[in-house]
Amino acid sequence: MTDSANPTPIERYNAKDSEPRWQRAWAEARLFETDISDPRPKYYVLEMFPYPSGRIHMGHVRNYAMGDVVARYKRARGFSVLHPMGWDAFGLPAENAAMERKVNPREWTYANIATMRDQLQSMGLSLDWSREIATCDPDYYKHQQRMFLDFLDKGLVARRTAKVNWDPVDHTVLANEQVIDGRGWRSGALVEQRELTQWFFRISDFAQDLLDALDGLERWPEKVRLMQRNWIGRSEGLEIRFAVDGSGDKITVYTTRPDTLFGARFLAISADHPVAAALAQDRPELQGFIEECRRLGTAQAAIDTAEKLGFDTGLKVRHPLDPSWLLPVYVANFVLMDYGTGAVFGCPAHDQRDLDFANKYGLGNTPVVCPEGQDPATFTITDTAYDGDGRMINSGFLDGMSTDAAFAAVADRLESETRDGAPVARRKVQFRLRDWGVSRQRYWGCPIPIVHCDACGPVPVPVAELPVKLPEEVSFDQPGNPLERDHVWRQVPCPRCGAAARRETDTMDTFVDSSWYYARFTNPHLTDAPTDPATIDRWLPVDQYIGGIEHAILHLLYSRFFMRAMRETGWSGVSEPFAGLFTQGMVVHETYKDAAGAWVPPAEIRFDGTGAERCAFHVKTDAPISIGAIEKMSKSKKNVVDPDDIIASYGADTARWFMLSDSPPERDVIWTEEGVQGAARFVQRVWRLVNAAATAQGRAEGTALRKAAHRALAAVEEDVERLRFNRCVAHIYTLANALEEALRAGVSQEATGEAAGILVQLIAPMMPHLAEASWAALGRDGLVASAPWPILNRSLLVEDEITLPVQINGKKRADVTVPRDADAAAVEAATLALESVQRALEGKSPRKVIVVPGRIVNLVV
């Protein structure tokens, strides 16, 4: 390093010294604090805020590095950028920590926040920390309570008894969205069904709007929109009343296939159907069957394999199109009470489930839809139902119609026919989406601002008395909700009549907290209202939201509902929270196990060899380690790399650069030691190149370098806008290679200086600290973080001459170089004049010549 080979030695770039220095410079200049009244065009970029679990992980690094690229880029492009950060701070882990370690959930949470804030700050993110919020802060949840009361007032909140998902490990209720494969999304415990009185947000009132508006979310991944569409699950059908024979009772069924009504063989009702309950009163064997259904119904996820079971009630109903036709009524284990009406008519020929059931109980089947190309006389169904379209058969007045026409014919007829003063049937739009149960039997959440009075019932807490704060001192020495056992906190006079009453002890689902935080960020210090609607209307929707795909339904659907509910209650003028959504992939890593089968962390392993010969050994014991599958970083498999360790040894810029390179951002990225080292090498390389460019003395002509710089600039602009960071990285490497070559060739200072400046500005959103140090090394004024984006010189992007590939019969045989604006005839002439082309043609003349300007020439012989 000190000899004559390198006459002007450059110190290695020292991230450890450099990074904190630039972070201080940004903070002192208050560069990232957003003035909400800034008249320039606004840009709101947001990454999903973290749960303060203790320490940040690599997934956070990736997520926040991406968001920071967008924020810094948009800032340089002249936008007034809002890029805030906060904490999704309520939730069960705090209570679990309290139980396991006897710490106060509040203290545990705030200590974690302090640690994680330091960690995020060490990443050099361009965040407006003056807007930081924590959802467990009464200054935040006070407003959430206010909105709950407003929603209640507008009829958007309901209290009712319902069968709910009960997590026996976490001792709490879960929303449908939070039950994955029959298990609690956090605990993994098998979920049970319980009958409880709960608070619900009436999200299903918005089902149609939530569905329709998905079409307008053009900057959302199609996958997520599709998932939400399926979750909302709209279907169009008919509700048909069947008259019970020998009584005045009716059983209403919902069907999307009224066209197949002549194929009916039975009626099936849910075990929870009121008719079943009434019949069971004096029929113990039916009661037994109902109880068996309940046990089976929810305990297992593998319902696929569960046998279709039924119980013949002995009741008969009259067919609505033929009153002399009687159908048996079964209680069946496959009919759900909470979808449709809890009763279906069974058409075995055209529904696989009904067919399985009919075959088991010997009910037979009548095909009524004949597929195209089948002979109606011989078309039969044995054990595979036909659920497609076709021509109606065996269906009286419907015969010969298409299924669509038959649907309309049945609906028209039954809607116009009345029985006992009401139409026999009515058209019905049905949704799968059900109301959002928000009551949680937990301490560490936002208290529901309601008081229960024996005389007045549930009474809202007056707005002036908000917030209803959580009690400070709680004990977790027993399972269940400590609020329920806190008799001092619970006791309160009724706000309406003054009599002794009890506080609601349930708290809100933490997904409520995260359903509006992005709105609160626009005005986080407002004391007397959740939001300022004028500010909301200026700053929402979020222009670019970035987070994990795991929230495709839960958080993103709840937030869309919440914005609508806030609109209804006057707290927002917009309906959609997120105009652009990006779902990034996970950070994955190899897994390692020792001979005993125990997981071993990467930090305790050394490697020998490469490729297929690569072997792993324990650093201390030298014991062989087996290399396992590449999986999501998780504590349980110990395949985690701590961001702090990486930042300490390589610096934040290296970690950020690696997280953005290689893999496309929507896909998983594999964390490897080689990859990090590659990123670290590039940091040093940029530093050397920039310093060399700053002192370059060359005189050679530099147009090629200038062109390379502006090509890279144009390409990075396009790819940052489309969040294709891996491609940005590739363009930057290409420019670095061009600069290196130009420096070697002795290109003039004018060109190398310009190229180095562009290089620094291109890396600035990704490696902001290195960029600042390099900016200073180039002798530029101020901070690169506040410098305007370089102006693209488009004239440098066009070449005077272009080289086109020449194909003969579709195979490439030569290249032809022509002026940029040569017409097809000139290109053809130039091509045919080439010696290599003449040789390949072997004296023949082409039958056809295809010239695609600027692309290719193809000669067909």
Added chain:
RNA sequence: GCGGGCGUGGCGGAACUGGUAGACGCAGCGGACUCAAAAUCCGCCGUCCUCACGGAUAUGUCGGUUCGAGUCCGACCGCCCGCACCA
């Protein structure tokens, strides 16, 4: 079962609306510098044939459309994700 996505070198990946397949990086190989190592720099790097020039072949498999297919269409194989008794 229903719905969606994806299959490209040793690896991550690139290839815009059909137009030079393998950009860029990682790993590897060879070389320079060095007493040596590290760091750095230069060169090579899909497979097969050829000293080379060059040629053949190649984007999961088979077929089709086209002057031309990784890209479009059909069938199949494999992997991944979501929903799942939704009437």
